[in-house]
Amino acid sequence: xxxxxxxxxxxxxxxxxxxxxxxxxxxxxxxxxxxxxxxxxxxxxxxxxxxxxxxxxxxxxxxxxxxxxxxxxxxxxxxxxxxxxxxxxxxxxxxxxxxxxxxxxxxxxxxxxxxxxxxxxxxxxxxxxxxxxxxxxxxxxxxxxxxxxxxxxxxxxxxxxxxxxxxxxxxxxxxxxxxxxxxxxxxxxxxxxxxxxxxxxxxxxxxxxxxxxxxxxxxxxxxxxxxxxxxxxxxxxxxxxxxxxxxxxxxxxxxxxxxxxxxxxxxxxxxxxxxxxxxxxxxxxxxxxxxxxxxxxxxxxxxxxxxxxxxxxxxxxxxxxxxxxxxxxxxxxxxxxxxxxxxxxxxxxxxxxxxxxxxxxxxxxxxxxxxxxxxxxx
Numbered sequence: 001x002x003x004x005x006x007x008x009x010x011x012x013x014x015x016x017x018x019x020x021x022x023x024x025x026x027x028x029x030x031x032x033x034x035x036x037x038x039x040x041x042x043x044x045x046x047x048x049x050x051x052x053x054x055x056x057x058x059x060x061x062x063x064x065x066x067x068x069x070x071x072x073x074x075x076x077x078x079x080x081x082x083x084x085x086x087x088x089x090x091x092x093x094x095x096x097x098x099x100x101x102x103x104x105x106x107x108x109x110x111x112x113x114x115x116x117x118x119x120x121x122x123x124x125x126x127x128x129x130x131x132x133x134x135x136x137x138x139x140x141x142x143x144x145x146x147x148x149x150x151x152x153x154x155x156x157x158x159x160x161x162x163x164x165x166x167x168x169x170x171x172x173x174x175x176x177x178x179x180x181x182x183x184x185x186x187x188x189x190x191x192x193x194x195x196x197x198x199x200x201x202x203x204x205x206x207x208x209x210x211x212x213x214x215x216x217x218x219x220x221x222x223x224x225x226x227x228x229x230x231x232x233x234x235x236x237x238x239x240x241x242x243x244x245x246x247x248x249x250x251x252x253x254x255x256x257x258x259x260x261x262x263x264x265x266x267x268x269x270x271x272x273x274x275x276x277x278x279x280x281x282x283x284x285x286x287x288x289x290x291x292x293x294x295x296x297x298x299x300x301x302x303x304x305x306x307x308x309x310x311x312x313x314x315x316x317x318x319x320x321x322x323x324x325x326x327x328x329x330x331x332x333x334x335x336x337x338x339x340x341x342x343x344x345x346x347x348x349x350x351x352x353x354x355x356x357x358x359x360x361x362x363x364x365x366x367x368x369x370x371x372x373x374x375x376x377x378x
Contacts, residue, residue, distance in 0.1 A: 005358040010300050013351050018298075018312075021340035025052075028336065029329055048327040052319035055326075068318065070204030075314035076307070077275065078103060080213040081268020082292025083299060083306040084220050085261035091224060091301045092257040093237040094147065095155040098140055099265040100289025101162030104282055105139060106132035106269025108169050111187055111280035112177075114194035124194045129270035136266025137259045139165070144258035148251035154258065166285050173283070186281035196275040207275030213307075216264065220303035233257050237301075265289065291317075294338050297345045313338075 029048050035041035056068050082099040089096040110132035119127055143161060146152035170185075179188045196207040224230035236243045236253045244250050268288070273280060291313055298309035317334050324331035344350050 005362050009351070009355055009358050012354070013345075014298055014300070016351060017341050017344035020344060021337040024340050025049075025333055025337050028333065032329060034328065044327075048323050048329045051323040051326050052316070052333075055322040056315050056318040066200075067202050067204055068322075070200050070202055070206045072311065072314045072318050073210055074204050074206040074276070075317055076310040077207070077209050077213055078268050078272040078286070078288040079291045079295050079313060080217065080306055080310045081264050081271070082289045083295030083310055084216060084303055085264040085268070086289075086292050086296035087299060087301045087303050087306060088220065088224065088233065088257050088264070089261040090296055091237050092233045092253060093240065094144075094254060094257055096140070096143055096158045096258050096261060097155060097289070097293070098143060098158035098161055098258075099261065099292050100285050100287070101158075101165035102136040102140065102262050102265030103269035103272070103288050104162075104169065104285055105165050106136045106266025107273035107282060107286075108132075108269075108280060109135040109266070110270030111190065111273055114190040114274060115188055117191075121193055124191060125196055125274060128194055128274060129267055132270035133263045133267035136269070137263040140258045140262025140265075141255070144255040147258075148254040162285060162289070170283055173280075179279075184281060185283055186279045189278050190274065194274055195278060196271065198275075205276040207271070209271035209275040212271060213268075216267070217303055217306055220264070220306075224303060229253075229256065265292075291338070294341055297341065 026045060026049055030041055030045040033041045033044035033048065035044050055065075056072055057065060059065050082103055085099045085102065086096075089099075110128040113128035113131045114124065117124060117127060139161070140158075143152070143154045143157035146157055147154040173185050173187070177187055178185045196209050199206045199208055199210065222230075224234060232243065232248050232253045233256070235248075236250060236257075240250060243253070272288070273282075295306055295309040295313055298312065299305035316337060320331045320334040323329050323333070
């Protein structure tokens, strides 16, 4: 299939999966809506659906809401990083699910540096985020090395590792690091110079970490599509035996992609905690890693499309929150939409007939071009 038709198929397949997810959401809203008649239930479902799809940008009077848009952009920050982390790991066909625990570990380590490291000026922000990223990269060596050297499933390994990280951090917090003068489990406040400045002071907590995220998108794209290491990662995902027989170090590629993924997830955790909070108080996995998987799937494991997929997921999350506030529909509906997207992207036969038509069309176009070239030479 030509590159043009391959991109076309990916876009149409993604749009179809999203459309089906929204349709399933509407059906569930309809059956859960109040109303004595079908017309009343349909009207109630439309009102709830409007809250989900329109309210993140526009108020009920039709005016544009900068605050809501800022909330959506702020919500993109952590899932851009987990989406990038997942893109690189999935790009090598390594189904590492450790971005969820990785972002929590990165946030924790960055918080410790932000509290206890006496570093002057904005340099503290850089050191704190870097420490969180490096710590997570180091932990991701566990599933990476076990997969490369012993063939242990990175999916199972990283999934369990998420909960090991969560419970270990909770143990440290409750036993040694919590501020016991507070009614909840949280750390002491961060140093003032460790807080990432806000882009807009409207209560949205949209920090300059958003810009850092976009810069990382470009760097990850350049790494994956303009360097030999990125080429090795992508080829390993496409045809690992070919990479092995061509002389590349497959074990090193398997380790490299997961360590880079851990670095990005940890970096996202540090930026999220220092940009939106002034204490560390996470006691459960934040969910950003799971959403990052959806983002990577929607982006087709291409880093350049991650911001668009992250915007969509953040937009839906904000919409579901507003919908649950103004109607009787729970915000957990976003989890159902994500699940439907997973199902249809994982289904190999979804739109396979249309894909076959595009393959045939590409073959015919190539043959026509060759025939045209022969005619010109004659």
